[in-house]
Amino acid sequence: MGPDEVFCRKCGETKPRVAFYDQPHSTLPRRPCKACILTDKRARYAAGDGDRVSHAQVLREKYNLTSAQYEQMLADQKGRCAICGQLETARGRGGTPRRLAVDHDHRSGVVRQLLCHRCNLVTWAVGENPALLDEVRAYLDAHARRAG
Incomplete structure (x- = not known):
């Protein structure tokens, strides 16, 4: 040595x-x-x-879900994001795909569906202001026209 x-x-x-x-x-x-x-x-x-903390503990404490309920939601969505319909592509620290995120209303705490990391970030950024999505679309369209 x-x-x-x-x-x-x-x-x-x-x-x-x-x-x-x-x-x-x-x-x-x-x-x-x-x-x-x-x-x-x-x-x-x-x-x-x-x-x-374990994934089961986070589900229980943050979302009032059991692991079985999460797995059922995942099966109902065929393992895909409820918005884009894609499998999760974001990777965790170990290089393995992340789990789909539990989307919920931040005011009421009501669980909605499971989202991929990207769609979860978009919904978080938009918050409870869907009109902001129209503004983002107009912004991207305006810049796409300039580039094209």
Whole structure:
């Protein structure tokens, strides 16, 4: 093991120094390695333990939905966004596709449907002002005419 290599006690592998985070207020490597930390975080998230809350917990606390209700909504929509009809294309930190977002009325809390990340951002940006969409369309049309 060379000076640029560090042993991970968790996975038992010797890896390059860049595979480890620094300890707080130090340049010493934090153990376990980044990959083992990520694996542990994913396991805690899936189990609903630890610092991160599980998807089921977010559904329950934020939207008053069970995992089964979410899965039923997803099945009813055939896994596609209720607005654009596409599968989710946005990727999470691990590179896997994100889940469809639960769209809800921010004033009443009533759940509407599941949206892809892009459509969810648009509905959030427009808020409860649908007339803003007409303004956005006019803006894009005006600039498309100039470009064409």
